[in-house]
Structures are given as C-alpha cells and as structure tokens.
Amino acid sequence: MAxxxxxxxxxxxxxxxxxxxxxxxxxxNEYAPARAELRAALGL
Structure with missing residues (x-):
C-alpha cells in the first residue's frame, strides 16, 4: 500500500x-460503548 x-x-x-x-x-465511534464495557469487565 505504501x-x-x-x-x-x-x-x-x-x-x-x-x-x-x-x-x-x-x-x-460505533464500537466505543462495547469497547468500554469490555475494558470494564476485564478490569482495565
């Protein structure tokens, strides 16, 4: 690609x-809520 x-x-x-x-x-932006939820569940 470069x-x-x-x-x-x-x-x-x-x-x-x-x-x-x-x-x-x-x-x-679309996946930010799911990502935040996953991070919280993993304790990150």
Whole structure:
C-alpha cells in the first residue's frame, strides 16, 4: 500500500488517507460503548 500511495498524485493520496481516517473514526465511534464495557469487565 505504501508504494501505491507514493506513486499517486498528492491530491488523490491525501483524499484516500482522509477517507480512511474518517472510516476509522466511524468504526471507533460505533464500537466505543462495547469497547468500554469490555475494558470494564476485564478490569482495565
């Protein structure tokens, strides 16, 4: 993936990186309650 990103024009590369960050943020927000519950159950 790194070589593919390096070969892209900067605008397209930055757009893909931003899209990925938004997806990661959505995923983390969706699973935050379950993750907090799991951490509490494990005593973390």
């Amino acid at each position: 070589t593919v990103l390096a070969d892209m024009v900067p605008e397209k590369r930055n757009a893909l990186i931003a899209e990925r960050l938004f997806l990661d943020a959505d995923f983390q």
